[in-house]
Amino acid sequence: MAQLLVNTFVNYFRYMGTSSGGRGTGAPVTLADVARAAGVSVATASKALNGRAQVRESTRVKVREAAAALSFTPNFFAQALNSQRTGTIGMVTSDLDNRFVLPVLLGAEDAFGSGSLSVLLADARDDALREQLHLQNLLTRRVDGLLIVGRTTNPRPPAPVLADVPVVYVYAPSTDPTDASFTPNNVQAGRLAAEHLIAKGRRRIALVNGESSYAASRDRAAGVLAATQAAGLELVGGASLYGQWGEAWGRDCARLLVRGDETVDAIVAGSDHIARGVLDALRDEGRSVPGDVAVIGFDNWDVLVRESRPTLTSVDMNLEQLGRAAAQHLVDAIGGSTSAGVTYGAVRVHERESTG
Template identity: 40%
Template sequence: MYEEQKKGADEAEAEQRSQTPSSTRGATLKDVALAAGVTLGTASKAINGRGKLSQETRERVRDEARRLGFRFRKLEQDTLVDQHMMIGVLTSDVYGRFSLPLLSGIEKAFDMRPVSAVLCSASDQRKEQAHLQTLLERHVDGIVVSARREDPRLPIDLGQVQLPVVYAHTQVTDPNALSILPDDAQGARLAVEHLISIGRRQFAHITGPGYFEAVRLRESAMSQVLAEHDIPFSMNRVLSGPWQESWGYTAAKYLIKQDLSIDALFCGSDQLARGAVDALHEMGIRIPEDVAVVGFDNWEPIACATRPALTTIDMNLEAVGHYVGQCLLDLLAGKLLSGTVRLPCKLIVRESTVPIPI
């Protein structure tokens, strides 16, 4: 009987060792969170006695920590400095035009902390859900959801898994979600104020489809600025179409043929602006002497290759990514963050705008 009991105890101990992280590296807070079925932030709050947690959750986390031999140290020492972290990035931006600057900013926010990012591009919801499942299976520490457009979308479905999620360059209507966006209205104000400051008064606007939130925000801001400066403006000078260089070309030709007094073109993207510049050249109109042109995005392969080089609005996507990274760190540390945050854009002045000589 004694031998059978000893054998059973040995087997139980062996099974427990197989489920316990190797003593050579020691248990991490991530190990504790996985074992207790909670997020890193919840595990941190439970161990450090912070936050609003149920007593049952707090005790369960601490019991798992003791079982795993976790060393009760401060979170910033154990997870955010020593522990390698993995962030999943879900995006519909298959070309990386928006997602890559965001990633660069996120990496800088983590500073010297070891972090890896798994970038998953998905063109539809089915692919996105498949990528999401893969990220959850890899036990990522947090997820960033990004897109080619800033319009509201459905939140991702994590099921029963609790993970920090930040939406960047896109947003959801869930009041508990956190969305970080460039401030399109503020960017449009910068563009129009700049054109006014160089003496332009006859404005036209070439932009993308009206169902984009960014289009509506920029157009509204432009109208407000012109009204503040008592500059008359007709909505007949606003043309919406596809985000294509060819549309910028077609729209600019139409506008100038209708009204030769136009001296300022504010375009909703650098691609549209480049098409407009080509049309103006073809019509013998000088840039910026006759018509000043401002784009939006500061997509350098387009803006800098245009002749003359485009004055444009930079959405500061790397700064958006840096803010996203800081928010992820705060969420992992147990802070509660939600709402929509819009970060300022900046004006990049190049040769397509110069003051009118007096």
């Protein structure tokens, strides 16, 4: 097993570079300053200075000229020694307490452990500057590669990594198509949930969803809508009911649905938490599950699905496997095998009593 070192990095190294001019005595010149002077994004400036092939030559020249004018010098030695592997991987998460992040980390740590790699883990606490400082600190320790774990599946800007080390994003994909990213296939998850209900003979399906600001909510809704339309069906209410992720939202929506004018015989809940609220309300309203209304959730969170009354059918996002796949890709990239783009992890339905 890999050695998992949880390091809070309280004593931060300087973020990016030192300077002898242009900003006052002792004021550090950052990569953001170089990017601003060159009129490009921080990610583009990082790739230009790092010699990445996907940057136009004219942009590369402009960034290098800006760096020279600002006397920008990276404040770490990984570039000089990056040909010497240390057997160490850096993992940076946005939220270590997030229950969706933990299985990703466990899967990744398992994969790294099979290759006898040590892991340095840092928690950015959903703070961009803290993340940059952690990345800088990990690079000073000459990690062979970086795994960056998001707190949601919302796409995120690429991290400004000024070193020639492989980077893989997991859970939250990078917005840069030249980066390697791994994320659950939430569109497929929504499609499978609806298809499961349709296969059970359900025709009056409603979708009680989470917050619309989450890509997971929108993607799952897209999958549900695609499956129902393919079967010639319309969602009860005509669209997804966006709201909160908690049980209270599930209870409120279920009451409205069963008391409304339209018949409902199945409910897709945007998460297992929402589904638990749906089940409570249906029981209070005297509706049997799955006899009158079938219910399916997402995430397959064991403590919820097995303790529900009845036990809850749910779509498993296979997050541990997602973490393993991302980690293996990073190991391959360190070995010289590179590929870019978003890889969508497989999902599957775990059938239990709530859908019969």
